[in-house]
Amino acid sequence: MSTNGRSEQGRSSSHFAWFATCPKGIEALLAHELDTLGATAVRETVAGVHFEGPLAAGYRACLWSRLANRVLLPLATVDAGDADQLYAGLKSLDWREWLEVRQTFAIDFSGQNRAIRNTQFGAQRSKDAVVDWFQERLGRRPSVEKRDPDLRFNIRLAKDRAMVALDMVGGSLHRRGYRSEAGAAPLKENLAAAILLRADWPGMAARGGALIDPMCGSGTLLLEGAMMAADIAPALERRRFGFEAWRGHNAPQWQAILSDARGRAERGRARQLPEIRGYDADGRVVRRAQENIARLGLERSVRVVRKSLAELRRPTHLPIPEGLIVCNPPYGERLGEKESLRYLYRELGEAMKREFGEWQAAIFTSDIELGRAIGLRSHRQYKLFNGALPSSLLLFELRDNRLTDQAPASAGAAQPENASGSEPAAPVALTEGATMFANRLRKNRRRLNAWVKREGIECYRLYDADMPEYAVAVDLYGSRVHVAEYRAPAGVDPDAASRRLDEVLSALPEALGVASADIACKVRQRQRGSEQYTRQGSRGEYLSVREGQVKLLVNLHDYLDTGLFLDHRPLRQRIAAEARGRDFLNLFCYTGAATVHAAVGGARSTTSVDLSNTYLGWLRKNLAHNGLAENRNHIVRSDCLAWLQQGGDDFDLIMLDPPSFSNSRAVKDSFDVQRDHDTLVRAAMSRLRPGGQLYFSNNRRGFRLTPELAEEFDCQDITRETLDPDFVRNPKIHVCFSLRHRGGGPQ
Template identity: 60%
Template sequence: MIADTPRQWLATCPRALPPVLAAELEALGATDIREQQAGVSFTGTRAVMYRVCLWSRIATRVLLPVGEGAAGDADALYATLLEIPWPDLLAEGASIAVNFNGTNSEIRNTRFGAQRSKDAILDKYRAAGRAPPRVNPEAPDLHIVVRLHRDHIDVALDMVGESLHRRGYRRAAGDAPLKENLAAALLLRADWPQLAREGAALVDPMCGSATLLLEGAQIAADQAPALGRTRFDFMGWQGHDPEQWSAVHSEARGRAERGLAAGLPEIRGYDADPKVIRRAEENIAAAGLAKWVRVSVKALGEVRKPTHVALPKGLLITNPPYGERIGRKDSLPQLYRHLGELLHREFAGWQAAILAGDREHGRSLGLRSHKQYQLFNGRLPVTLLLLDLEGNRLADGDALVARKDLEIDIPEAEALPELSDGAEMFANRLRKNQRKLASWLKRSGNECYRLYDADIPEYAVAVDRYGDYLHVAEYKAPAQVSEAAAAQRLNDVRQSLPAATGVSADRIVFKQRERQRGKAQYEVRGDEGEMLSVREGEARLLVNLHDYLDTGLFLDHRPLRLRIAAEATGLRFLNLYCYTGSATVHAALAGARETVSVDLSNSYLRWLGQNLAHNGLAETRHHLVRADVMQWLREGDELFDLILLDPPSFSNSRKVPGSFDVQRDHGGLLNLAMQRLAPEGVLYFSNNRRKFRLDGEVSERFAVKDITRSTLDPDFQRNPVPHQCWEMRHKTLQGVADSAKK
């Protein structure tokens, strides 16, 4: 056995991880540990170095420093390299490659620096009368690392070769894979080794390629991360002792066998994308951990704490999208908010570790973190948030509040303040409408509904309730009504609403609403950007009461959305002129196999993305398409089982030539849409044009049923009806073929 004396070593690692690496090195027997910016120097014997190469979950390389000196120019570089006793360092017959890093005013090219360094090493052998080593840039036995900083170089032998973060199990990765050593660092910071010893479960609700799960499983199994590696660069080092290495490796193999034999805790991962889960399964199989690590397709909103075994505690750890390479930035606050609600609702008593790409996203969780660590995922700055979910209260954000089981109080007449005759008349009608809707509201659980719609002609406003907010849209006063009279009536409305509904004045939003054509109804009216979360059926939808004339949720279409939810399970759903995508959210939550939502507005597609994220739904299965609907229908041939077609009454967008008029153009639009309907599918056609008449040719070509009345809830069952709606199917399979030809 070759004498094993202590030496100085350098273990490199990603930025911000030297403290984690230092603790790991100490546990492996290293001494004189000193943290650097991107690594840790330490003293240890050859056996310690072997253990670091085999067991370190954080290090990327282990280097043996062999020399340093001047390198102000090519000649000085050559002279410094020539002084190093290379024949005493390199194993006989070992091939080499030089990794040169850095430049200065004289050495301006790393390839030139590597070539000059290589010349010095080979010349050292020739000067000693020995055959020089073979140079093999692609697969050398030993890498020589030369680092140039200004006019000085440090020279080291790489004991590792391929970076230690490559464990060998990754067969496939997602769009933004988490490096294995960063994943291990997150687990160590979250105290997973101790939790695993206590039998705690490990869950990743957005597992991607399963890196966190596999690193967690290896830790729980006491398995050295480099155990499966067959080649290290130290095997090309003159000081390598194969017998000692065999003993260190054999010990690690025995520990892993005993760890797996003892069994692992529950380790589960989920992802909404089936393709991602297939990649994760490949990685798990490659790691030999398929018996213990299980993954399945589930959107974030469907994730639940494992219940088939007794799990008093566990760690939920995940790396959500950052919005840099994957994910929509504007959807991420809702995604994090939904994640926070999931943690609070399903994982009480557990620990959580969330790698947030932005501090604001972390705050969107709504939960208090007891520790934060600033890290880097590649070059991206990220923050690890550690949360104790025992008694961690979910904060109600000012702009994003989900409300359930809202109780409606109907003030009695005597509770009203002194009102004018007109204001009292208006207040009495509000109370009457509320009582009339009360039993329906109790049965349905709806918290968003129309309370009043110009029931008294003199008070031409629409009053909609959104949770504990009111949205009041004032219609344009008739020409015979003076501005002063209209202002007085609006003042009566303002005075009456708080007392008659129990909603405080600061939660009542007023807008003047005129009859609009085309895009005017969608234009921005403000820039507050405040989103309110409201519940409809199983969906939570984001509405904006301030910035647009409409709020992002057409209340009269509620029954149709719920009908789609009831029919969408396992189907492909197409939402044309999707607006903010509330129907898409319903279909997705109901288990639609896939959804496609088409709209020309970037603003509303972003809103839809936020709605999906707010419900824990991934865009991997729910596709957002920015396009002119008619052009998109002409250019494709995919079929859908369920289609919602709800076009505007009129549109003359600058983004497309010409204009669209639903009365004039609906025949051609329906023909195109029906070509996309599967033979046994159903299309729902709806529009809000008051005097709309369906073209008779449509009924001749397709099986058409007017379902308008069945798509109106009690809060909209008044004349005139707010919309018209038809159910359409193909009459025969031959009809499908004829439709496609036309």
């Protein structure tokens, strides 16, 4: 370093000392890259790399570095113990070596010490020193231009010294020129390049491997991968470089380097590149990605289509044994978002293993806990920074990599006796009543067995107060059992009711071959208002079960209900079959099981409305668990009637499943389905398009539809059609109606 006021390297130098900045965590990658570009004396430091070489080395770093933020040419070092010393040191330099008075300039100032604690103040004093130097010597001063100056100087303050450097690029190298600022994604281009280099994408591409990003956003990872495969210099599309206005610029040498890069890019675009594909559920960002691809002229090689994670499949024409799944999944800052994203990450892990079991994967996340929720073993991890945000890059060998149970796994009907891993209890002597109850369970199971196997049913009702003295409902959720005891009438001896419940619980393990730990038991009673949302426990255990083509999360312990109304199974499957290409509305959506069925069934959009934050959070988990994005599956917290009366979009398919009664504090008036359903159904029908279908269901015993509704609309009672064999003994579990507009639709 120089003493105060001495220039470190001048225009006549044939060998220069350089400094390239980069995001923290990729210094070693940048050092290796610069070495391959002909740099010498390469030395890493925090967030940057020092190197040496001729002017051509600096040019090549500016044009070819995929990792650097800036390439700086150090000019001088001055004392800067305080602002006055900084000013004097900068004013002692001969600024005519680098800057002409007719040129514009800008100062980028970083760092602080005990006297200079504000970077804006440091930049201001530095600017004053430069313009005062010219004013005193030439009687004129250069202009400051912050946005697009001819020359940009970088001043880095460390303790009591300040290094002055020329920014050879004139801005950050991560801006390649193919991405509009309006569509900028959180992942910077040079960080995307670092992710691909850590995952050895260039090696895979050379061997003919493929690159797929299942949540590609604006396509940054795909385009950086394509530029590597096509040998396209990352800065080739930059409009200008800072050194072009520098007095030491060697234009012929630069043009030769630039011409060589253009030739390599032209030959690379003409080659057959590896398969590079991207998917995203958001049509807007897909269009943005396609625009970015077009700017680089890579439409023939990089393809992006709208597709959710739930639809991720290995392309059938890809017999390629090697490839890379690379992804920067979303992360949530709020607790509820993080809880639902755990299931999205798990779905990502399942899809990677299922569809790309022989490939490699690279997942970049700012939340290592979400990364672990993928459920696969990462053989290598790197600490990186996305701006100031600490992040992790997880690398996976998908071959011989087994999914773990870090996130809820599906409790398939064909699994062993229990999903929790507990051993079934040893046989115990049953009382006469318990034996009778166990025999009824076995009988019911034999009766339903053929239907269960034929339809692939995983969750169903096995017993529903078949014997009045044993007033419980027994539901199977895969290999788990949920028992709901109906509250005994006032005249029933509490001791007798308690004894019978004990007999139920003692009979279940022997009759069903389950462990006592896999049985959840609750006392049911009428719930009013917010009581229906009140937690009964705090285990936070969500079990993943399958229904048709979807996976749903149930909680057997913490709430009165499990999150899945089993009696609505046929209606949900009907909605799934009718949803393709239609806009679906789910009113009083609960945990959104019907919404997930509609979305997986191909609905153009879904909208789910409920007043409960608890249930809407549950819906978010269910969507994420099926790899479904919220941009096409809208979630609305509102009173349903008030929301309908506000007006808005219309729908082709509507499910209306209100509670029998509600007096929630969030709503001014109480709701009684018998009393108020006429107004509610009419409001819902006002949002139904001509030719559309509304399903209205409720579980009010003795419910009667008003004659006026039956007269005004094409109304059919389809209750029997919406009861599966597990509920035929209790046909009053719900009523269900199909409603359509008569004639031309709503008036």
